[in-house]
Amino acid sequence: MPEMRFVIAWPDGREETCYSPSLVIRDFLTEGETYPVRDFLDRSRKALTIASDRVEAKYGYPCSLARGQLARIEAAGALFLSDAEARVRCESFIL
Template structure:
């Protein structure tokens, strides 16, 4: 399966490189776009769950790396829930 890295920038300016085991992330996020925090978390959750399910369909096991990435995104996102108008920017994709 084609893997993809996607770079994001959190509301405080901190950059992070994220992993997806599938190109499905392109269906949910766009480079150069900034998303309200709750929308970014929702889109990431849906995309990474689909990616993990694709791995499971092909190899018989969900993708622990995708689920771990989702857990890291969810955990990091919690830090900004109290920040008014918090946005996450998707900076780039790397295949």
């Protein structure tokens, strides 16, 4: 199963390299695109859940790394939810 990393920039400028066990993240995020925080969290949740489900279908158990990554994204994103103007940028994909 092809895994990948993707680099994001939070509204405060902090960059983070994130993990996905599947290329499906590219169906939900676009390099160079910015997303309102709530939309970014929703897209990440959908993509990483699909990715984890693919691991489970293949190996019989969900991907703990995808679940952990989603938890970190949701925790970090929660800090910006009160700012309607806050946006997350998808900087790049690393294959």
